[in-house]
Amino acid sequence: xxxxxxxxxxxxxxxxxxxxxxxxxxxxxxxxxxxxxxxxxxxxxxxxxxxxxxxxxxxxxxxxxxxxxxxxxxxxxxxxxxxxxxxxxxxxxxxxxxxxxxxxxxxxxxxx
Amino acid sequence: xxxxxxxxxxxxxxxxxxxxxxxxxxxxxxxxxxxxxxxxxxxxxxxxxxxxxxxxxxxxxxxxxxxxxxxxxxxxxxxxxxxxxxxxxxxxxxxxxxxxxxxxxxxxxxxxxxxxxxxxxxxxxxxxxxxxxxxxxxxxxxxxxxxxxxxxxxxxxxxxxxxxxxxxxxxxxxxxxxxxxxxxxxxxxxxxxxxxxxxxxxxxxxxxxxxxxxxxxxxxxxxxxxxxxxxxxxxxxxxxxxxxxxxxxxxxxxxxxxxxxxxxxxxxxxxxxxxxxxxxxxxxxxxxxxxxxxxxxxxxxxxxxxxxxxxxxxxxxxxxxxxxxxxxxxxxxxxxxxxxxxxxxxxxxxxxxxxxxxxxxxxxxxxxxxxxxxxxxxxxxxxxxxxxxxxxxxxxxxxxxxxxxxxxxxxxxxxxxxxxxxxxxxxxxxxxxxxxxxxxxxxxxxxxxxxxxxxxxxxxxxxxxxxxxxxxxxxxxxxxxxxxxxxxxxxxx
Numbered sequence: 001x002x003x004x005x006x007x008x009x010x011x012x013x014x015x016x017x018x019x020x021x022x023x024x025x026x027x028x029x030x031x032x033x034x035x036x037x038x039x040x041x042x043x044x045x046x047x048x049x050x051x052x053x054x055x056x057x058x059x060x061x062x063x064x065x066x067x068x069x070x071x072x073x074x075x076x077x078x079x080x081x082x083x084x085x086x087x088x089x090x091x092x093x094x095x096x097x098x099x100x101x102x103x104x105x106x107x108x109x110x111x112x
Numbered sequence: 113x114x115x116x117x118x119x120x121x122x123x124x125x126x127x128x129x130x131x132x133x134x135x136x137x138x139x140x141x142x143x144x145x146x147x148x149x150x151x152x153x154x155x156x157x158x159x160x161x162x163x164x165x166x167x168x169x170x171x172x173x174x175x176x177x178x179x180x181x182x183x184x185x186x187x188x189x190x191x192x193x194x195x196x197x198x199x200x201x202x203x204x205x206x207x208x209x210x211x212x213x214x215x216x217x218x219x220x221x222x223x224x225x226x227x228x229x230x231x232x233x234x235x236x237x238x239x240x241x242x243x244x245x246x247x248x249x250x251x252x253x254x255x256x257x258x259x260x261x262x263x264x265x266x267x268x269x270x271x272x273x274x275x276x277x278x279x280x281x282x283x284x285x286x287x288x289x290x291x292x293x294x295x296x297x298x299x300x301x302x303x304x305x306x307x308x309x310x311x312x313x314x315x316x317x318x319x320x321x322x323x324x325x326x327x328x329x330x331x332x333x334x335x336x337x338x339x340x341x342x343x344x345x346x347x348x349x350x351x352x353x354x355x356x357x358x359x360x361x362x363x364x365x366x367x368x369x370x371x372x373x374x375x376x377x378x379x380x381x382x383x384x385x386x387x388x389x390x391x392x393x394x395x396x397x398x399x400x401x402x403x404x405x406x407x408x409x410x411x412x413x414x415x416x417x418x419x420x421x422x423x424x425x426x427x428x429x430x431x432x433x434x435x436x437x438x439x440x441x442x443x444x445x446x447x448x449x450x451x452x453x454x455x456x457x458x459x460x461x462x463x464x465x466x467x468x469x470x471x472x473x474x475x476x477x478x479x480x481x482x483x484x485x486x487x488x489x490x491x492x493x494x495x496x497x498x499x500x501x502x503x504x505x506x507x508x509x510x511x512x513x514x515x516x517x518x519x520x521x522x523x524x525x526x527x528x529x530x531x532x533x534x535x536x537x538x539x540x541x542x543x544x545x546x547x548x549x550x551x552x553x554x555x556x557x558x559x560x561x562x563x564x565x566x567x568x569x570x571x572x573x574x575x576x577x578x579x580x581x582x583x584x585x586x587x588x589x590x591x592x593x594x595x596x597x598x599x600x601x602x603x604x605x
Binding site (some may be wrong): 013020025028032035036038039040041042045046047048068069072075076079080082083087090091093094097098106107108 | 242265272275279286289291294
């Protein structure tokens, strides 16, 4: 099972990096969303995917799944939510002010 | 007494939250900011004194003992870096009211400022790798807010790139933590360091180490990964650039220093030799950048890169002289970079341009400004009585002991070129005819100069009074070189 999810994470990373290298801004943002999915799946995988009960204390059950990676992922998810929403608003403003959403055109030496 | 360790995080955090409520009352915000930053500075000073007298403070948050809860480790290194951070924050708090922030002060400049300090202090104090990631995000989020504040065309464009590169490296940080968790089964730094020694396949640990190095090198702007830094650091207001230049890259380099003196020390012939190469290349490329431009803000921004190169050189040689040189240079550089960014901000505002080709003869109008720039150039390049000299001397001595002659020569040449890049501002901007700048009106700059003068005085004191500070830094270096002390102090209590 770990092998399959590792491959999935790899595919997510590959598509994310392909999208990050595009010119259109919205594609780049999709790339950042994909890379965070890849990283979160990787944390889950790296905490081992052994079968067990969800980590809620119930009497008589002893085989729980590892709760730590789940807490780490939850933290990381809200952080990347925050950053992604900021990025979307920033991209909206930047493309409006600069009249383009093409990264190739978003450069220049006005401030040199 | 162990609750002292959390105060440098709590005080700025509470200040930021209070200031959110008063964001429309600019005058009150200014007074409160000065007050809070002084309180924070006082606390940091007391903590540093306490730590240097009584040894490391360990705080198990929530009474969970060491590897199970999050721990805060206030050791000598963290304490002096927190103190330096607070010195810089106080200087910036006193500079900000005069910095021409205009409407930005209403739109939550001060809360962002304190959140940035919270993140930086937290990253210095924490003893947990994932918590380090969270504090990195706290300071990065605050920096995203600060860099885009004002919303100019160029600013929006450059902050987009800044945000994207940092988001990418943050996700790699999460990935590296995941790999490390899979190998050693913990995220507590002391326990990682303990278990790494027992791992049988050392190759995977080296790989993870280099992945983490890549993450921190992106944040710290080391040689192949510095391309995002110069332009994005010059677009915001000078006071924001000063905070960034002084704090953000230094958190990255601190993380490298911490992880590569505590955790990844089993294969130093690979990792740490790579650091020496990267140090040399960072120095060369950074200083080439500084010489290539006639924008005074860009010259200072490029000067960050060779400074980071000098610090990583000390980590690379990994002997007592090298490490104490790194720490000394780190503190010196945080202070002098703030002073230089603030100073260049004043120069650009009085001259009405940041292009050197359009300046000249400023010394006739602002003599104090000119001499302050001259002095800070001397401090930055490391002329003998000043603080840059001691740090560089220790670093080059450390490199010399390891037989790295080439890097010593590169370091000395770089220092020369750094001095040239600052003197270039002095010669082109300040010398020359009085008539070159007839269109400028004389503005009052005393309020702006007070924080700069205080920082420079501190910098001179660090150099002249080196005998006062050096014993502490030497003992921190010996402490860093023996990870057992850190592990024992965290886990065996």
